[in-house]
Amino acid sequence: MSLHHIVINNIKRNFKKYVMYFFSLTFSVFTIYSFFALMENDSVALKFSEDTRYKSMLIGFAIVIVVFVFFFLLSSNNNFIRARKKEISTFALFGMSNQRIWKMLFFETMLVGIAGVIIGIAAGIFFSKMTAMILLSMTMADFKGDIEFSISAKAIFTTAVIFFSVFCVMGLSGLRVINKFELVELFKANKTSEGKVKGSVISMIISLLLIIGGYFLAIQHNPDTVLIASIPILCLVIGGTYLFFRGGLPKVMQMLKRNRKKYYVGSTLIASAAFSHRIKSIAGAMATIAVLSAVSTTIIATGYTLYNSIEANTYMNIGYDMFYYSGNLQLIDGVHALFSKYDIDIQSEYQTGRFTCKPVIVSVTMPNDIYQISGRDNYLRIYSQSEYNQLISVSRTHYEPVTINDNEMMLVVSSYMLERLNVIGIKASFNEQDMQITSTSDAGFLSFGAMNTAVISDNDFDKLLSSGEISSVDSGGTPYDRAYVFKYENPLRN
Helix, strand or coil: CCCCHHHHHHHHHHHEEEEHHHHHHHHHHHHHHHHHHHCCCCHHHHHHHHHHHHHHHHHHHHHHHHHHHHHHHHHHHHHHHHCCCHHHHHHHHHHHHHHHHHHHHHHHHHHHHHHHHHHHHHHHCCHHHHHHHHHHHHHCCCCCCCCCCCCHHHHHHHHHHHHHHHHHHHHHHHHHHHHCHHHHHCCCCHHHHCCCCCCCCCHHHHHHHHHHHHHHCCCCHHHHHHHHHHHHHHHHHHHHHHHHHHHHHHHHHHHHCHHHHCCCCHHHHHHHHHHHHHHHHHHHHHHHHHHHHHHHHHHHHHHHHHHHHHHCCCCCCCCCCEEEEEECCCCHHHHHHHHHHCCCCCCEEEEEECCCCCEECCCCCEECCEEECCCCHHHHEEHHHHHHHHHHCCCCCCCCCCCCCEEEEEEEECCCCCCCCCCCCCEEEECCCCEEEEEEEHHHHHHHCCCCEEEHHHHHHHHHHHHHEEEECCCCCEEECCCEEEEEECCCCC
């Protein structure tokens, strides 16, 4: 009988065992292709050009999933070969060489693997648009536009290369297992002790330190920190877990055996003896399970963290449940009518004029740049203290009301610029008076189209408005549209 007939007969004979392996492989291929195809999508690539965090996030997820799949498939293949040791020994008994047995198992793996890769990629292509829409809705709160159906040749090639590389590693692993045992050992493999493993206190301590370090990084409150540290977290937890099961767990068993009162009890003694009999296999299996659990938990936790941070990040950028600009004063009646039509209760609302000014402020030196806050070409959005406090009271943010003295100014810039600008003590010069910047804020949602915003006392605002240094019209004399802001019930559901 030729080798390919033996391979096909083996797959038919072990069909039930191969079914679960095949479906898990197909799903793994589908998932990895979906991530690579998403990164190659033109609509998503446009978003990447605006904010590289999304691409870094998807690349991180792809790496995590590849690690997950590698450990899963390698472990499944090794366990599958060990479960067939008697079958392998039978082939050897009838004169089949180890090299030919390895070829047989390798061809089985490749045949099932190629079928899984083809079906997985086909499913990924078919569901690519739906998968992209789901992932983008969970991770990109500000994504706008339509996702086009596309077939990425690069994603197909990358996915195929990754899995064929894994299959080659699996084949070499199978060759190691086959060459490791003699014929007699294969027949009695289930009854042979794996020998004593002493373990090490040093390994146990190092493993615990690695696990504690990984979980310490994982419990940080800042989602961006957790996202950036996701790969180090995985490395620490996986390395620590594997080291604990391979080096620390046997030492724990030795410590338990020293407690004779508890050790020499029927069930405890039998369980400990069985564990010691298969300590390497059990430790390896538990380590693999722990590794896969760590990877999957990290994926779920990262997705959950990102999803739950969307609301906070959205309000940090937008501030309000709803806002719009308009110069049509009657439009507000139509807005109220819509709220009433859908039985949505408005908790608070406010409208404000969009005023600008151009005080002279000395340019600020930044790392590798000089930044001009205000001057001939740059204007500031400006509010009085009471107007600012009223606006933040309608917002869903953490900002508190402020008190600003006469001849003082609070400068509002984006959080990105706030970390780089040192403006406290700098003067803002108007025609008839100078003001000193005494405080800063990153409430950038109040800019309503401007680059930066200033807040001054009510008295100073009235003086500058009456003198014409604060303007409510553009350079052509057209009045600026007013800004309308709203807070209403259940904004994420309505």
